[in-house]
Amino acid sequence: MTEFTEVVHSIRAGSLTAEQASADYADLRSAIGELAGLVADCGGLVELLTDVAAFAVRAIPGADGAGVTLLRVDRTDNLVEALAASASFVAEIDKIQYETLHEGPCITAALERRTVRSGSLGGEQMWPRFGPRVGRLGVHSALSLPLLLPDRVVGAINVYARDKNVFGEHAVELGELFAKPAAVAVRNAQILAQARTLAAQLQTALSTRPVIDQAIGLLRGRSGSSAEDAFTQLRAISQAEHRKLGEVAQRIVDEAVRRAIARHNPV
Template sequence: MHHTGREGRLAAALVEAADTLTETFDTADYLRRLSDHCVELLAARAAGVMLIDGGEAVSLAGSSRREEMALDLLAAQQGGGPCLESYGSGRAVPPVSIDVAHAAARWPEFTERALRHGIVSTFAVPVRRRETLLGALNVFVPALPNGGPDGGGSELMVAQALADAVGLGLQNHRAYAQHRSLAGQLQEALSSRVRIEQAKGMLAERWGTGTDEAFVVLRGYARRNRLPLDRVARAVIERSLDDTELTGP
């Protein structure tokens, strides 16, 4: 199947957006790369992503190209803007003329800054995973698409495809991180149990007693000194805790 250059770049961007199951994953860098793809694929001046939780922006990321401007335009949307509107409705905000929006007092602070930066038009799409809304992707362009406000359908489709891939990538990484955290906790609990059993066995053999009696001594020392039992067991194994101190009153 023949692909145009743009289709090939979009396919590569979608694959990259799905590649989040790594220990070195960095959310800010990930969202910056997505914004870079938007700038390239949509001939935009800049782009940015706002992650939202509970109606409040929790993370902002702008494209490498004109990053300062993108972050400024995202930050200007605290009182309203394309990102919050797209997130609130769960739908795309089609291309909007900044001049028209400013004249109508729509998003006053945002449109004021957009005019200052020479932005002619903007649109936004939600970042989501199925029914879960995570934020919005905002694209800033130097001209109205296709010469008028009714154009830009293909640009919206490309942006939404990227945003959906990012929503999937973010949710997959979140699940991956939770799984790794749980696995680490379970492994530590198992290792702790093994150390306690090993310390019990060492003391029982050294003292010629049963493991239950050795455990009572371990637990008693841990309680008297307000120490985790695993820490006491480790000290016994490493022989940094002598018998006199362990069995003392």
């Protein structure tokens, strides 16, 4: 069934006026248009997720707040990679869902790759601990949309409203239309963030490599060991002290410099 046909049925049923349908789709188009320039303009992954959450509130009628969560669906110990919310009450709900209870609509939507919703969280059977907890906060409606790509689940968008039974079929339809380009935007931002992290790690490696080589040379000079054995010794010190390899190497070099200065400048 096409988007137009869905709208016509809703209008005929009296649940949606033509003016409201036109306004809702205008909001959706505006929100999707904003997604296009996000990756190039955003300062980081969390900033982009925050923008996507704000656009979701604009795109989905009835929403009082939204959150966007980037998930590691192949992990059980640390499911969340990054998250952001459009409002403080959504951040509070996310903390309940991901940290306290490990149960809720976003987790269901992502793991089962389907849209889920509730119009009365206080009595919701799908999430018997999460629902009543959130209902007591005065939030009664939820709509969670998985962020799907052909080969993966990126995460989910969680949309909340304080009133009951807010998200009907029209809201679901608009939410799913928004979630498709949102998934692409979020995935592109994730790739960009990973590339930035890798570049920073490579830069760190390049800057610390000379000092590591110096430390290996000093260790070889003390023990007469091979370069491989000296590196193994350096790594063992790093692990024992729970410090980065470059930090340990720098300390060894600094100590050697201090000893050399002391020998040449006796008190």
